[in-house]
Amino acid sequence: SNLQVSINDINFNNPVLNAAGVRCQSTTELDAILASTAGGAVTKSATLQPRNGNETPRMQSLPFGSINSMGLPNYGFDYYLDYVINQQIAGNQNLILSIAGLSIAENLTMLRQIQASDYQGLVELNLSCPNVAGKSQVGYDFEAVADILAAAFTFFDGHLGLKLPPYFDLNQFDELSAILNQYPLTYVNSINSIGNGLAVDLDTETVVIKPKAGFGGIGGDYVKPTALANIRAFRLRLNPAIKIIGTGGISSGQDVFEHILCGADLVQIGTAFGPEGTPIFERVTDELETIMVAKGYRSLADFRGKLKII
Numbered sequence: 001s002n003l004q005v006s007i008n009d010i011n012f013n014n015p016v017l018n019a020a021g022v023r024c025q026s027t028t029e030l031d032a033i034l035a036s037t038a039g040g041a042v043t044k045s046a047t048l049q050p051r052n053g054n055e056t057p058r059m060q061s062l063p064f065g066s067i068n069s070m071g072l073p074n075y076g077f078d079y080y081l082d083y084v085i086n087q088q089i090a091g092n093q094n095l096i097l098s099i100a101g102l103s104i105a106e107n108l109t110m111l112r113q114i115q116a117s118d119y120q121g122l123v124e125l126n127l128s129c130p131n132v133a134g135k136s137q138v139g140y141d142f143e144a145v146a147d148i149l150a151a152a153f154t155f156f157d158g159h160l161g162l163k164l165p166p167y168f169d170l171n172q173f174d175e176l177s178a179i180l181n182q183y184p185l186t187y188v189n190s191i192n193s194i195g196n197g198l199a200v201d202l203d204t205e206t207v208v209i210k211p212k213a214g215f216g217g218i219g220g221d222y223v224k225p226t227a228l229a230n231i232r233a234f235r236l237r238l239n240p241a242i243k244i245i246g247t248g249g250i251s252s253g254q255d256v257f258e259h260i261l262c263g264a265d266l267v268q269i270g271t272a273f274g275p276e277g278t279p280i281f282e283r284v285t286d287e288l289e290t291i292m293v294a295k296g297y298r299s300l301a302d303f304r305g306k307l308k309i310i
């Protein structure tokens, strides 16, 4: 079967990438993803200056997923811009440069530097980091989202995607989609972790991560129903020119199939990529192909967005 996808003339051999944040902070980690079956690689969300991030323990695996409050540890914007440009020079177009400034001004500064550079690939503006103390997720402030997009598109003409937090109210999908449809966005990526969850250790009767008194973003199996709902809701509301990347709760070919059935063009794996490593990409794409063959689908377009109601 044909697993190929194109996003604005950028061709992917298969739809399965890593999600920003897991095993993608260093060039070594990013090279390993590109050397694997993954359809492409996403960089750890960058801030203008390098950051150490929050105190440890800041990520724990849980029975059905993960909890994290990493606090945006990264080697700084220049490190990642250099990497994606070098990959572009080497002929690789399947990179996504993720940025997560701590202010609207910082995000616009990074976008201006990208605009001034030779980078032609995808840019993911992360509006949904839940783990910087004192900073609420921009994605939950619709006026701030509108302000940042209005400012960005006065100068930025690259391929801009938005990484959004999960929403849980249908009126939010209506209201935010009406804003997003006003801009030439390349894609929306739903979802980021479900912010400020809590996990408990029965033996010690403590929380399991140190930052923010144990509150952190939840990922993995726990979040798949929320991810599928966000993908479906945005697909039904957004301009078809705005593609969708599905993230959240993927650890099998079936999960990928479900994300694409709900409307995803590409998908990203975060939590499950941690313990399994790069072999997950071959396993998951093989499982997806097996499902497609069993169902008689020859391409992703045969079933993308075709979830039926009953």
Ligand SMILES: O=C(O)c1[nH]c(=O)[nH]c(=O)c1Cl
Pocket: 021, 045, 068, 069, 070, 071, 072, 073, 100, 126, 128, 129, 130, 131, 132, 192, 193, 217
């Ligand atoms: O704490 C983090 O670094 C982090 N953790 C997440 O779960 N999502 C994000 O977007 C980020 Cl930026």
